Amino acid sequence: MKSEILYPGAFPMVRVDLAAGESIKAESGAMVACSPTIDIESKMEGGFLGALSRKFLTGEKFFFQTLRASRGSGEVLLAPTVPGEIVILELDGVNEYMVQKDGFLAGADAIVIESKMQSLSRGLLGGEGFFILKISGKGTLVLNSFGAIHKIELKPDQEYIVDNSHLVAWSATTSYNIEKATSGWVASFTSGEGFVCRFRGPGLVYIQSRNPGSFGAWIRQFIPVSE
Amino acid sequence: MISNALCFGNEFPASGAPCVVQVEGDGLTIIFESEGTEGAREVILFSALTVSAGGLDHDHLVVKWAHALGERTLYLKNHDVIRAFRQAAPDQLNAPFEQAAERVRQVRQRHRVLWAAVGGSILALVLGLWFGADLLVEVAVSRIPVEWEQKLGDSAYRDFLAHQEVMKEGPAVTALGEMTQRLTEQIPNNPYKFEVTVVKSDVVNAFALPGGHVVVFTGLMKKADSGEEVAGVMSHELNHVLQRHGLERIVKSLGLMTAVAIVLGDQQGLVGMMKQVGVELLTLKFGREQETEADVKGLQLLQRAKIDPSGMIKFFERLSEKDEGRMEWLSTHPMSTARAERLKAELAALPKKSPEPFTFEWKQVQASLGSQPVVAP
Numbered sequence: 001m002k003s004e005i006l007y008p009g010a011f012p013m014v015r016v017d018l019a020a021g022e023s024i025k026a027e028s029g030a031m032v033a034c035s036p037t038i039d040i041e042s043k044m045e046g047g048f049l050g051a052l053s054r055k056f057l058t059g060e061k062f063f064f065q066t067l068r069a070s071r072g073s074g075e076v077l078l079a080p081t082v083p084g085e086i087v088i089l090e091l092d093g094v095n096e097y098m099v100q101k102d103g104f105l106a107g108a109d110a111i112v113i114e115s116k117m118q119s120l121s122r123g124l125l126g127g128e129g130f131f132i133l134k135i136s137g138k139g140t141l142v143l144n145s146f147g148a149i150h151k152i153e154l155k156p157d158q159e160y161i162v163d164n165s166h167l168v169a170w171s172a173t174t175s176y177n178i179e180k181a182t183s184g185w186v187a188s189f190t191s192g193e194g195f196v197c198r199f200r201g202p203g204l205v206y207i208q209s210r211n212p213g214s215f216g217a218w219i220r221q222f223i224p225v226s227e
Numbered sequence: 228m229i230s231n232a233l234c235f236g237n238e239f240p241a242s243g244a245p246c247v248v249q250v251e252g253d254g255l256t257i258i259f260e261s262e263g264t265e266g267a268r269e270v271i272l273f274s275a276l277t278v279s280a281g282g283l284d285h286d287h288l289v290v291k292w293a294h295a296l297g298e299r300t301l302y303l304k305n306h307d308v309i310r311a312f313r314q315a316a317p318d319q320l321n322a323p324f325e326q327a328a329e330r331v332r333q334v335r336q337r338h339r340v341l342w343a344a345v346g347g348s349i350l351a352l353v354l355g356l357w358f359g360a361d362l363l364v365e366v367a368v369s370r371i372p373v374e375w376e377q378k379l380g381d382s383a384y385r386d387f388l389a390h391q392e393v394m395k396e397g398p399a400v401t402a403l404g405e406m407t408q409r410l411t412e413q414i415p416n417n418p419y420k421f422e423v424t425v426v427k428s429d430v431v432n433a434f435a436l437p438g439g440h441v442v443v444f445t446g447l448m449k450k451a452d453s454g455e456e457v458a459g460v461m462s463h464e465l466n467h468v469l470q471r472h473g474l475e476r477i478v479k480s481l482g483l484m485t486a487v488a489i490v491l492g493d494q495q496g497l498v499g500m501m502k503q504v505g506v507e508l509l510t511l512k513f514g515r516e517q518e519t520e521a522d523v524k525g526l527q528l529l530q531r532a533k534i535d536p537s538g539m540i541k542f543f544e545r546l547s548e549k550d551e552g553r554m555e556w557l558s559t560h561p562m563s564t565a566r567a568e569r570l571k572a573e574l575a576a577l578p579k580k581s582p583e584p585f586t587f588e589w590k591q592v593q594a595s596l597g598s599q600p601v602v603a604p
Contacts, residue, residue, distance in 0.1 A: 094230045094231065094233050094243075095243065098283065154241060155235070156300040171242060172284075173281070175285070176283075201235075201241075202233075202235040202241065202243060203241065
């Protein structure tokens, strides 16, 4: 399996070349185009309950689609819903990544996707909800973001502060605490940051350059009120 | 060999170098598999190590040691390796190991306690709402002015009449008028203006709308053996109005639907729901407690109006025995022997009053409805 990002920038697409018999799982609706040798199957990853919990708990799609090169090699074009960059990670089987609910685009068949409950404070204040995706296994993982993706590399015990709504993915070797952006409660919110995540290395943190929630609030003022 | 740990250090990538950790008698052997350091091997003695808990959920064992190129950190998650490490480790590492384990336990315990607290408060809230709902509804209903109730009832009434044929005059209307008057005279401080409408339909039914509209179907009058029986139904329905049962149901179901709509984030549905209220009124089913209240108060009202209350009980009993025709009233007023028994007991407790008969002859009223064809002389 080989993957390549086409048109990098705001409106990218991923081309995945599949050898005969290979398959890739993708977020439902992510397929843009594919060779006629590719079969599209709908699959409840993690079984019915797993799919159900993913749907209700993380807000991710109930079904993932599996694209299988069952009749010979072929290629698949995949794209996310929102404008923003795509990043391709190679999971080595040891590294695990936590991915916020909209971040997953596609992954090799061998990667494992689970819904994971966060701790209370992270779930309540972290801005990703109580449940996130935990992705492990070995193979290609394709993430998408809103805006550009920026990678932060943390050495052991190195700290970094991230606005919680800009998180895309982070490795399981990092840890983070939720804290107020400034020392005072009022200033915390008037500064426009509210809560932030203090990450501690080692590991990687992927962040997105735009905040979907703020963008939604901004665009709302231009939407004509119906009725 | 499959990597079972990640090693971090200055010369490694930030995501860590996958490596294989093997536990030996006197230390750990780390075999790197990442490119560039192919096959590189490092042996660290137990005496050079420190251990702690780390990672996102404190479920990694973090091993640190000094290296010529700077500090190295190892993140271990594989349980077998951790167990083997702990068994092989010398005594001086026991305390740090115990501390790390304690830290993991603490974090897990804290998560459990917090989640239990949140779960508990959600449960308490739900239970509180469930059992406090009646009280809330009562408070809400008591704040709604009678005029609103009448407007609500009026619009539902008009909607209903659009598809019905109304009997405007005749012995049946006069008879019902007399019953209504005798009953309403006995209601102290009555804020409602009761209007009784007779609808031509063979359906055995009668209902009351909030605000004072009472609708009686001719089918019910045909079914009744005496004026007292119809008066019993009337008294029951009037009490639904007086006790504002319709409003209670609306507030309750609206409140529930509003809560559901808010939970599902469906504002459009909320607006549609408001429009639905008028329709809801006609299909309104009262709760068991409301029925009982209307029964008992109805019985007392009959008694005060000096109308024989046994007619009410008789009619109920008869309706429950047979399932003839379309007895709509039954579907909204489920009959049970328990209900009739309860009314009998209630009646026995009331002081005896000698009933005064109606001025009309019930058989003639029924004849005017055409149920029993008048034999030509």
